Amino acid sequence: MESVFQLRNIRYGDILNIQHMDIPKDKITCIVGESGSGKTTLIKMLNCLISPTEGEILFQEKNISEMDPVDLRRRVVMLGQNPVIFPVTVRDNLSIALRFSEKEPLEEQEMKKYLAMVHLDKNLDQPVENMSGGEKQRLALARVFILNPEVLLLDEPSSALDEETEILIIEETVRYVKHYGKTLIMVTHSKLIAETYGENIIKISKGQFVREGEM
Amino acid sequence: MNGIIDLSFWQLASAYIFVVALLIIVKMKGIAREQEILISSVRMTLQLIIVGYVLSYLFEHENPLYTLLIIGVMEVFAILNIYKRIKAKMSVKLKKVIALSMFAGTILSIFYFLFVVIQISPWYKTQYFVPLAGMIIGNSMTGISLGVDRLVDGMRSKKDTIETALMLGATPKMAAKTIVDHAFDSAIMPTINSMVGMGIVFLPGMMTGQILSGTSPLTAIEYQIAIMLGILGSVSLTVILFVQLGYKSFFNKQKQLVLD
Numbered sequence: 001m002e003s004v005f006q007l008r009n010i011r012y013g014d015i016l017n018i019q020h021m022d023i024p025k026d027k028i029t030c031i032v033g034e035s036g037s038g039k040t041t042l043i044k045m046l047n048c049l050i051s052p053t054e055g056e057i058l059f060q061e062k063n064i065s066e067m068d069p070v071d072l073r074r075r076v077v078m079l080g081q082n083p084v085i086f087p088v089t090v091r092d093n094l095s096i097a098l099r100f101s102e103k104e105p106l107e108e109q110e111m112k113k114y115l116a117m118v119h120l121d122k123n124l125d126q127p128v129e130n131m132s133g134g135e136k137q138r139l140a141l142a143r144v145f146i147l148n149p150e151v152l153l154l155d156e157p158s159s160a161l162d163e164e165t166e167i168l169i170i171e172e173t174v175r176y177v178k179h180y181g182k183t184l185i186m187v188t189h190s191k192l193i194a195e196t197y198g199e200n201i202i203k204i205s206k207g208q209f210v211r212e213g214e215m
Numbered sequence: 216m217n218g219i220i221d222l223s224f225w226q227l228a229s230a231y232i233f234v235v236a237l238l239i240i241v242k243m244k245g246i247a248r249e250q251e252i253l254i255s256s257v258r259m260t261l262q263l264i265i266v267g268y269v270l271s272y273l274f275e276h277e278n279p280l281y282t283l284l285i286i287g288v289m290e291v292f293a294i295l296n297i298y299k300r301i302k303a304k305m306s307v308k309l310k311k312v313i314a315l316s317m318f319a320g321t322i323l324s325i326f327y328f329l330f331v332v333i334q335i336s337p338w339y340k341t342q343y344f345v346p347l348a349g350m351i352i353g354n355s356m357t358g359i360s361l362g363v364d365r366l367v368d369g370m371r372s373k374k375d376t377i378e379t380a381l382m383l384g385a386t387p388k389m390a391a392k393t394i395v396d397h398a399f400d401s402a403i404m405p406t407i408n409s410m411v412g413m414g415i416v417f418l419p420g421m422m423t424g425q426i427l428s429g430t431s432p433l434t435a436i437e438y439q440i441a442i443m444l445g446i447l448g449s450v451s452l453t454v455i456l457f458v459q460l461g462y463k464s465f466f467n468k469q470k471q472l473v474l475d
Binding site for chain 1: 375376378379380381382383384385386389390469470471
C-alpha cells in the first residue's frame with residue numbers, strides 16, 4: 001500500500017514519541033486516543049505547523065523539512081479544533097481561503113455547491129456573527145473542501161455539532177474524499193466514527209503509537 | 216538678538232514657585248508624589264543646563280565628527296528608550312528589527328530633510344542638524360513604540376487567526392496582514408492627528424520657540440510646516456520598515472508562528 005506520510009523516529013519533547021508510522025494514501029485514517037495523548041500534536045506536524053524535535057516525516061517520499069511549508073499546507077490542508085471564522089460574511093470566508101491558497105475565485109453557484117456539501121443552507125452574504133457554533137464549524141469545513149487539497153487533516157471536525165449533524169457531516173466528508181480520491185486523516189474522540197468510517201485506525205496513548213488497524 | 220528678554224537667575228528661580236505650589240497641593244491632598252515631583256524637576260533642570268552648555272560648545276566648535284557623534288548618541292538613546300517602553304517580551308530578532316528600522320528610517324529622513332528641503336551649509340551645521348534631527352528621531356521613536364506594541368499584542372492575541380490562515384495555505388505575510396496594517400495605522404495616527412490640531416488647538420513647540428527668539432511668524436510657520444512633513448515622512452518610513460520586517464520575526468524558517 002502506498003503511503004502518503006511516513007514517520008521515522010519522531011519525537012516532540014515529552015509529548016510524542018513515534019518510532020515508525022505509515023499513513024496510507026487515498027484512505028481514511030482515524031487517529032484515536034485519550035485527550036492529551038498527543039493526537040493534535042501529531043496532526044499539526046503533518047501540516048508543518050510545528051516541527052518534530054527529532055526524526056523525520058516524509059510526504060510522498062519527500063522529507064517535509066526540505067519542502068516549502070506553504071506549498072505543503074496548500075496540498076495538505078488542516079482544519080483545526082477551534083477554527084477561526086473570518087469577518088464578515090459566508091462568502092468572505094470562502095473567498096479568503098481561495099485567496100490564501102492563491103487559487104482563482106469561484107462563481108456563486110460553485111461556492112453554494114460547497115455549502116450544500118456541509119448542509120449549510122445559508123445565503124453567501126449572510127454575516128457570520130449570527131451563526132451558531134455548529135454552523136461555523138460546517139463553514140470551516142466547506143472552506144477546506146473548496147481548496148480541493150490532496151490530503152485533508154481534520155482535528156475533531158464534529159466536536160461542536162450535535163450527534164445527528166455530526167454523522168451527516170462525517171458522511172459528507174467521507175463522500176467528498178472518496179468521490180475525489182483524496183486522503184483523509186481525522187482525529188476523533190468517537191470510537192463509533194473511527195470504527196464505522198476509518199479504513200486505518202491509529203491509536204495513540206501517552207504520546208506513543210500503540211496500535212494500527214482495528215480498534 | 217531681536218529684543219529677546221534674557222532671564223536673570225532670580226527671574227528663572229521665581230518660576231520654581233509653580234513646583235512649590237504643586238508640592239503644597241499634593242501634600243495637602245495626601246497624594247504621595249512629592250519625591251517624583253522633586254526628582255523630575257531637578258532632572259529636567261540639570262539635563263537642560265548640561266544640554267545648554269554642550270550645545271553652546273558645539274556651536275562654537277563646529278565639527279562634522281561632533282555632529283555625527285550627537286546623532287549616534289540620539290539614535291542609541293531613542294532605541295534603548297523604545298526597548299524600555301515596551302512591556303511585552305521581545306525576541307532578540309525583533310529588537311534588531313527595531314534598531315535597524317529606527318536607524319535607517321530616521322537617518323534617511325534627516326538627510327533628505329536637511330540637504331534637500333532646508334539645504335543647510337556646511338552639511339554638519341549644528342544649529343540646524345541637532346534640533347531638527349532631535350525632533351525627527353523623537354517623533355519616530357514615539358511612532359515606532361506604538362507600532363511595536365500593536366504588532367506584539369496583535370501577534371499574540373490573534374494567534375488562532377494566524378494559525379487558521381496558515382492551515383489554509385496562507386504565507387506568513389498573508390496571515391499577518393491585518394495585524395501589520397493595524398500596527399502601521401496605530402503608529403502613524405498620532406502624527407496625523409497632531410497635524411489636524413496644529414495652529415488652532417496648540418502652537419507647536421518649534422514655532423513657539425522661533426517666535427519667542429524674534430523670528431517672524433511667517434518664517435516660523437515655514438519651518439513648522441516643513442518639519443511636520445519631515446516628521447510625518449520619518450514616522451511613516453520607520454514604522455513601515457519596522458512592520459514589514461517585524462512581522463517576519465514571529466515566523467521561523469518553517470513558516471511557523473513562534474511566540475516565545
